[in-house]
Amino acid sequence: MTSAAHSSSTRQLNVLQKDAITELMNIGVGHAASTLHTLIGHKIELVVPEVSLITLDDYHQLQPYEADELLSTIWMGFRGGFEGNTSLIFPTDSANTLITALTGEMDDSPELDELRAGTLAEVGNILLNGVMGSIANMLNAALSYTVPEYMECSLLNIFRKNHTGNDTIMLARTTFAINELKVEGNILLFFKVASFEQLLISIDRELAI
Amino acid sequence: MNISDQFPLLDHIPTGILAINGDAEVVLWNRMLEHWTDRTREEMVGKGLFDAYPELEAPAFRLRIEQVLNGGPPVIFSPQLHHHLIPCPLPDGSLRSQLVTISWLASHKLALFSIQDLSEQHRLIEKYRFATTELEEELRHSQLLEREKDLLAAAIDQAGEAVIITDPTGTIEYTNRAFLNQTGWGPDELKTIAIYDTLFATPETSFTHELDILGSGEIWQGRQNIMCKDGHSFTASITIAPIFNDQQKLTHHVIIQEDISRQVAMEEKFRHTQKQEALITLVGGIAHDFNNLLAGLVGQTYLATREVRDMPKTADRMKKIQAITQEAAEIVKQLLTFARQGEMHSNEFPLASFVKEFAKLARHSVPENINIRCDFESGLFPFRGDPNQLQQALLNIIQNASEALRDSNDGEIKIGLFALNPETDAVHIRKHPVLRHGNFAHLCIHDNGRGIPEAIRERIFDPFFSTKQLGSGLGLAMVMGCIRHHQGIIDVESSTANGTTFHLFLPTIPQKHASSPAHESAEHAGVTILLVDDDDRVLEPTMELLEAMQHQVTLARNGSEACEVFASKPEAWDIVITDMVMPQMNGLEASRRMRKLRPDIPVIYATGYDQSLVIEDTRKMENTILISKPFNPEELDQLIMKMVRRKK
Known part of the structure; x- marks a missing residue:
């Protein structure tokens, strides 16, 4: 995975903190991958998460997606001890393949209808809950969540949804792949700067860094 | 605990709402759910969710529900993966398709179930999918048909055989390229033409009977002369099939037409060859028997002549008999030449000098008012054959030419000798493929006489066929036999306007010094x-x-x-x-x-x-x-x- 973080704010995370967040993400994604494996029966490959501080201008560095490429996205907001949102993104053909693998129903149309979108929302819900449930448990944080939402939008719009102006946010990102199905997706965790310090405190406290 | 009264609005939304407490007991059951499940609020409130719906005990449901009850993130159960969470029957007995979202309501410590009925959307989507699939299938089928149609049209248009489609009366509606090429007609010129009345019609025949056959649904096959735009006609093999529509009404005829004029010419040539071979056998047999009789007659006459030396009148008659016998022998010799059974004394000699000498002889054998012109290409044209036989054959042609010029004031005979030329002799080479192999000299004798009528042109080489009052009918038969005997080819061109040309193609041999037979005088002694x-x-x-x-x-x-x-x-x-x-x-x-x-x-x-x-x-x-x-x-x-x- 290519680094998305070249902002000067990167320096605000020391190596230990960065490793802790990476580990946090890694455990959460690992839990989610295990759930997905149970669901579809195929091996899930995971790439080590990357943690970076980014601004809106950095969205184009999130390769391999094109800026205007239509992506299938499941989005869920959270607030409480720290605030942000988490997204699962797939290229639409990967989303279609995944749904076909889960339901056995073929559909080559590029856009998902409501039923197939509902399926993807549930899959995203399982994965994101796995990530967020783990993180909340590990950090002993009481979080409240929005109801997961399915959207088809570009990477730029996903970034816009998470940025106010050109502020800096922390992005933890991991890529997973189901090679047998040629499906690839990304799990993105955006933490708003306002809650960033609180997150670090929670990490310091709970993980004793 | 019944908290439904605290949320009266929930009874007025088209969504099933239920809530359970930390012990999984139902605390809220709205009117929509009452309607869908036929279970009343009074019946459900206070009841354990897993008791009311034991199927939710399955880990796939229970674990995720408990995750919410523990304050975890919301959980979604999609209709495609689970179809429903709370069974709600429809009038037709099927169960409502549901999208269920379960969220933790921290303020009330309740898990709130929001149940959306997607049955109608599901039905419409399925219907849309089916219609889309059908449309796509129809489109694919239509594209396939279109491709097949294009391929078929291209195949018909570019086929070697002519294809014509007409209405039942024979009015042309479609013709392919081959038909236009064969007949010389343009596509627009054929639109108003009734094929059976014009292109297929001859003065002798009409197509009425064949049309009756087609009307009865049968296929008609046969040969037909087709009229071309320039007025000439050719023989074609024709298949005409009727085309009926779904109501079994005759709508069209499809005509497949193959130009078989070459095949017909070959058949005609074969038939003629068979006839010639039969004649050759017949003539050869007769000549053989007759020859034996003549041999006896000559011997007897010779002896009788010696015996009547002292009877001058009888001796004179015997000599006349001998002379007549020799004439008869000459006729038999010609017959044998035609039948390719005569003796051939082959020598190698240059055809060029032979033809030059022959031209001199020809000048003396035709009336003075006939002009003889020669045109000889340079070269020896070495040849192996019987010069006497060949000379006789050429003289026969000259005599025929002379006869054709009898009433002419500007009669002329041209004698030419050339090497076979692939360009100028292309017509002959096409007609006789053997000319493609080996070297041939082209000897032609042309007269500007009255020509040979077309009706008899085919028969001129037949033995005993003659248009002359005193002709034996063996002259050209002997020519044919002689040329064939020499592995040559003979062709005739004739018209009333241009006269007649005999084309003789004779195989030449590699050049050597032509030999001349030595003459040795006999020395008599008894042996x-x-x-x-x-x-x-x-x-x-x-x-x-x-x-x-x-x-x-x-x-x-x-x-x-x-x-x-x-x-x-x-x-x-x-x-x-x-x-x-x-x-x-x-x-x-x-x-x-x-x-x-x-x-x-x-x-x-x-x-x-x-x-x-x-x-x-x-x-x-x-x-x-x-x-x-x-x-x-x-x-x-x-x-x-x-x-x-x-x-x-």
Whole structure:
């Protein structure tokens, strides 16, 4: 995975903190991958998460997606001890393949209808809950969540949804792949700067860094 | 605990809402759910969710529900993966398709279930999917049909056979390229043409009967002359099939037409060749028998002449009989030439000088008012053949030309000799593919006479066919036989406007010095002769004839007898004269056996019925000569003496 973080704010995370967040993400994604494996029966490959501080201008560095490429996205907001949102993104053909693998129903149309979108929302819900449930448990944080939402939008719009102006946010990102199905997706965790310090405190406290 | 009263609005939304507390007991059950499940709020509130719906005990449901009850993130159960969470029957017995979202309501410590009924959307989506699939299938099918149609149209348009589609009356609606190429018509010119009344019609026939056949649903096949735009016609093989619509009504005819004019020409040529071969066999057989009779007649006449030397009147009549017999022999010789059975004395000679000499001869053989012009390409054109036979054949053509120019004031005969030219002789090469192989000289004789009427053009080479009052009908038959005998080709072009041209294509050989036969004078002395023939009418007069020439003659009546006689004293014989075709053992085999005893014995084959192969075999044998019956007694005597002297 290519680094998305070249902002000067990167320096605000020391190596230990960065490793802790990476580990946090890694455990959460690992839990989610295990759930997905149970669901579809195929091996899930995971790439080590990357943690970076980014601004809106950095969205184009999130390769391999094109800026205007239509992506299938499941989005869920959270607030409480720290605030942000988490997204699962797939290229639409990967989303279609995944749904076909889960339901056995073929559909080559590029856009998902409501039923197939509902399926993807549930899959995203399982994965994101796995990530967020783990993180909340590990950090002993009481979080409240929005109801997961399915959207088809570009990477730029996903970034816009998470940025106010050109502020800096922390992005933890991991890529997973189901090679047998040629499906690839990304799990993105955006933490708003306002809650960033609180997150670090929670990490310091709970993980004793 | 019943908290429904705290949320009255929830009874007025088209969503099923239920809530459970931390012990999974139902605390809220809205009106929509009452309606969907037929379970009342009173019945459900206070009841354990897993007791009311035991199927939710399954880990896939229970674990995720408990996750929410523990304050975890919301959980979604999608209709495609689970169909429903709370079974809600529809009037038709099926269950409502549900999207269920479960969220933790921290303020009330409740898990709130929001149940959306997606049955109608599901149905519509399925219907849309089905319609889309059907449409896509229809589109694919339509594209496939379109491609097939295009392919079929291209195949028909580019097919080698002509394809025509007409309405039932024969009015043309479609023609492919092959038809336009074959007939010379343009596509727009055919739109108003009724094919059966015009293109297929001839003065002799109409197409009415065939149309009746097509009307009854049968396919018609046959040959038909097709009229082209320029007025000429050609023979085509035609298949016409009726096309019926779904109501079994005849709507069109499809006509497949193949130009078979070349095939017809080949068939005609084959038929003509068969006829010629039959004539050749017939003529050859008659000539052979007649020749034997003549041989006897010549011998007897010769002897009778000697016996009546002192009776001048009788002797004179006998000489006339001899002369008439020789004329008859000449006719038979022509017949044999036609039948390719006559004896051929082959020599190598340059065709160029031969034709030049012939042209001089031709000048003397036609009336003075006919002009003879020559056009000879440079070159020798070495040739192997019988110059006498060839000269006779050319004279026959010249005589015919002269006859055609009888009433002409500006009569002219052109004699030309050229090398075969692939461009200018293309018509002949196409007609006779053999001309593509080997080298040929093209000898042509043209007259500007009245031409040969088309009606008789095919028959001019038939023996006994003549338009002249006193013609034997053998002249051109002999020409045909001679040219074929020389492995040549003969073609005739003729029209009333341009006269007649005979094209003779003769195979030339690699250039060598042409040989000329040496003339040797005979030295007369009596020799011992073994004379073999199965026909007494030939045998006896020939023996008397030879004896009259001071020769000693011993007779044998077939090959076997000859071998026995010869073997009794092989050294006693100076020469053997034998017939070729005999019962028991033929002359060739008999002479081979005799040569085993006397390899140097000279042999004369006297025959009127030789096969080409046999002739070829005799040529390979040394000191052997083939002569035709009837033979001239003096010439035979000279030949005997020459061969005996050569042996010595």
